[in-house]
Amino acid sequence: MSESLSAVIAGASALNPKETKAPGAPVAHTSNAVVSLAPFLALARELVAEIVPVHLRSEFRDELQRELLAAARQQYARELRIWSTPAAPRSRTSRRWVWGAATLGSAVSLASIVTAYYMRHRHRQAA
Numbered sequence: 001m002s003e004s005l006s007a008v009i010a011g012a013s014a015l016n017p018k019e020t021k022a023p024g025a026p027v028a029h030t031s032n033a034v035v036s037l038a039p040f041l042a043l044a045r046e047l048v049a050e051i052v053p054v055h056l057r058s059e060f061r062d063e064l065q066r067e068l069l070a071a072a073r074q075q076y077a078r079e080l081r082i083w084s085t086p087a088a089p090r091s092r093t094s095r096r097w098v099w100g101a102a103t104l105g106s107a108v109s110l111a112s113i114v115t116a117y118y119m120r121h122r123h124r125q126a127a
Helices: 003-013 038-050 058-084 093-125
Strands: 028-029 034-036
Touching: none
Parallel strands: none
Antiparallel strands: 028 034
């Protein structure tokens, strides 16, 4: 396997992209060069022929299944804990500050309206 793979790889690296015009070979066009896919397809065919599927032992499959299920349960528990964690209780002092600021803002606004009305009314009486 190693000799034929190395021969294919060496052949693919020795190719000049401008000179590769193999008849009937699939060709991919890039911006400046034409690259033949024939050596890569040969390499893929050779790899498929050499790679043999491996049958796993049942003990290994069972252990792998248990570990994957345990990991999934842990991940689910982590996500559930994140989403179900209640928010920290707010302090009453922050609400009091908000209510105080809103009340003060309303009082200032009301005072400015009353002042504007009084000044306008006084201006009309003077005229």
